Amino acid sequence: MNTIATHSQVISPRNLLKHWQGHRALTRRVIDKFTERDFFEFSLAGMRTPAQLTTELLAIGGPALKAIVERNDQPYSEAGLDLKTKADFLAKWDEETESINEFWQELTVDDFDQTFNLFGQYEFPIIENIFYFIDNEIHHRGQMYVYLRALNTEPPFFWER
């Protein structure tokens, strides 16, 4: 990243982390709105259950950021996530919140426009990979909002972070 480029940017690493963690806090509240049973069993239109969607989010967020910091292009995997209850998922979610906060401190400003082959498969500037994590979470959480509505459960306000 050259000097001219660093002069004309619009969000700081710190504010981007705050933005991401704000979304993660909302997703946590959405997860928590499901009953134990619905979290593992409910779905619409043959799509994944909340537990399956959350597993994907857990397999990306923290692990992907760690992989970026360590420049480790290990493949995407949900294998280590042996979570049996909603409480297990929420505890893992909180663990990843801390992990993200810690690994974020290892990123320098210059890292964000460096290219990295995430999961050995997604070769993009790191800022694009991070936007992808956030966008993918919003996308799947939007689907979980429909599930909650279908279950007659009022979802949290979208703007509450």
Add this chain to the structure above:
Amino acid sequence: MNTIATHSQVISPRNLLKHWQGHRALTRRVIDKFTERDFFEFSLAGMRTPAQLTTELLAIGGPALKAIVERNDQPYSEAGLDLKTKADFLAKWDEETESINEFWQELTVDDFDQTFNLFGQYEFPIIENIFYFIDNEIHHRGQMYVYLRALNTEPPFFWER
């Protein structure tokens, strides 16, 4: 925005516009996947139809960016959007694509962390308002993905922009 702050930012205005327009291109493809009838009539769980959700997106995106550039705190309104067919919506979408590209050029780097009271109601740094437009679009588009799945229609790939 002081000099230190501008030195430590992670995305340029140009790349943020590209990111947003990439999402808007995907949303356009999602809109286009609905049949004329389903676009205006289908919904799940008592939620808004695709046409109603798209109306909200059209009432934010371009008009909100114009309001930011002109520092006009006019209230949010869907009143001017008298769209009768899916083709009307797509034409309006394309018009807003151009409008966003044009008004974006009026934003200076320093504008992004200035506070503005969008729609006379959302007083935040402009960068946060712009993230909100993008995130809100991803959120509602995620809901439209569920609608498409429920209609046995394959949605576009999420990563296609």
